[in-house]
Amino acid sequence: MKVLKTILLCGLIAGWISPCVEAAEIQVPADYTTIQAAIDAAVTGDEIVIADGVYTGDGNRDIELRGKAITVRSENGPENCIIDCQGTNTELHRGFYVHEWEDSTTVIQGLTILNGNTSSGSGGMMDNGAGIFGYNGSPKIENCVFQNNKSASGSGIYLIHYPVTQLSPDHTEDTPDKIEADIRNCHFENNTGRNSLNLSYVDGGIVENCIVINQHSENTVRGIEIGSSDVDVMNCRVTGLSNDSGQGVGFQISMSQGLYVNCVVDNSNIYANGGGVQIGGGSPILMNWLIANNHYGRSGGAVWLFDESSATILNCTVVENSFGLEGGGIDCHNSYPIFRNCIITDNSPSSIIETGYSILTITNSN
Numbered sequence: 001m002k003v004l005k006t007i008l009l010c011g012l013i014a015g016w017i018s019p020c021v022e023a024a025e026i027q028v029p030a031d032y033t034t035i036q037a038a039i040d041a042a043v044t045g046d047e048i049v050i051a052d053g054v055y056t057g058d059g060n061r062d063i064e065l066r067g068k069a070i071t072v073r074s075e076n077g078p079e080n081c082i083i084d085c086q087g088t089n090t091e092l093h094r095g096f097y098v099h100e101w102e103d104s105t106t107v108i109q110g111l112t113i114l115n116g117n118t119s120s121g122s123g124g125m126m127d128n129g130a131g132i133f134g135y136n137g138s139p140k141i142e143n144c145v146f147q148n149n150k151s152a153s154g155s156g157i158y159l160i161h162y163p164v165t166q167l168s169p170d171h172t173e174d175t176p177d178k179i180e181a182d183i184r185n186c187h188f189e190n191n192t193g194r195n196s197l198n199l200s201y202v203d204g205g206i207v208e209n210c211i212v213i214n215q216h217s218e219n220t221v222r223g224i225e226i227g228s229s230d231v232d233v234m235n236c237r238v239t240g241l242s243n244d245s246g247q248g249v250g251f252q253i254s255m256s257q258g259l260y261v262n263c264v265v266d267n268s269n270i271y272a273n274g275g276g277v278q279i280g281g282g283s284p285i286l287m288n289w290l291i292a293n294n295h296y297g298r299s300g301g302a303v304w305l306f307d308e309s310s311a312t313i314l315n316c317t318v319v320e321n322s323f324g325l326e327g328g329g330i331d332c333h334n335s336y337p338i339f340r341n342c343i344i345t346d347n348s349p350s351s352i353i354e355t356g357y358s359i360l361t362i363t364n365s366n
Helices: 035-041
Strands: 003-007 021-028 047-050 053-055 071-074 081-084 096-098 107-109 112-114 132-135 140-142 145-147 157-160 181-184 187-189 197-200 205-208 211-213 221-227 232-234 237-239 248-254 259-261 264-266 274-280 285-287 290-292 300-306 312-314 317-319 327-333 338-340 343-345 350-355 361-363
Touching (some): 021 035, 035 047, 327 343, 343 350
Parallel strands (some): 021 047, 053 081, 096 132, 132 157, 140 181, 181 205, 197 221, 205 232, 232 259, 237 264, 259 285, 264 290, 274 300, 285 312, 290 317, 300 327, 317 343, 327 350
16 A cells, blocks of 8 residues: 655745645555566655565566665565566576666665676676666665675676766766765675675765675675775675685775775685785775785785875784785785784785885884
8 A cells, every 4th residue: 555654845935835745655566566666656755665575577676766766675674575686697687777877865775686697798887786786876775685696796786987978978067977885784695706896986975884795706706896986985894705716805995095994804715816905006094904814825915005005004903814825914016005003913924025116114013
């Protein structure tokens, strides 16, 4: 049954009272049998509430939000509300495709998205984002689970901003040209692909209280990858990362000025080169990290810096990481990082490697 909820937007403006706006609570499947049908019927401010169950088939996968400021949420949490995309290598499907400049006024909340598969092997953009693919769209995503999804990159979530000036030469000043991440309390487990969460050219925002468990790839693998995005990342963990060949890192941070606080990378098993966190260029700040008990088959560093990175690393613990050939706690190549109040110990075969034109500043650290 559709329920109307009155949102009081009434105000006295120079003696004139604005009208009240009523928002609907739309029930799936009671009001509309599919999630997409409910979204198509919704207007600004509506809440689409999805009852307990497993949702499959057309209308319940490859879902588009139509640029609407609405909330799509479960009735009783992600453990009870599952979108099963039923994707395969020949039948490609994802959970959501978000591409109409949605922002945090559009909300996806409390859903499990599983068995998305967008890995066609073509190498194109649409190979990414088997759970949620945001192409110039970035809704608020909270309390969601992404499980057993497969894509080239961003097997759970992939967000990318393409400047409108490149997409449309006829754009106007009113055309949105910015996306910000707002991803909180999400769980990524047993997904396959380059990474579980990928943010590229995102203009700001936050990733908070997220965990990546057992991300796997046949080749290069990361847990969380932040590229040319000034996003803050708080209280996140990558654990159990693995691959069959190539390199792997828990966090890949490239050309970022963001703040990264209270993160953990542990218990990874990487075939070749790797690191707990790889920082390429930029000047991010890392505080209160734990990088521990990771194994890499060849070379690298638990903290691996390159491309003239000037990262600041504070109050971090880097312990018991091992490399098969050469590597250690820090591998610094052509970079200028600052380490303060850090514990860097029991990494093998060495503690610190400096190559190229590096200037490594370490104070009050073991």
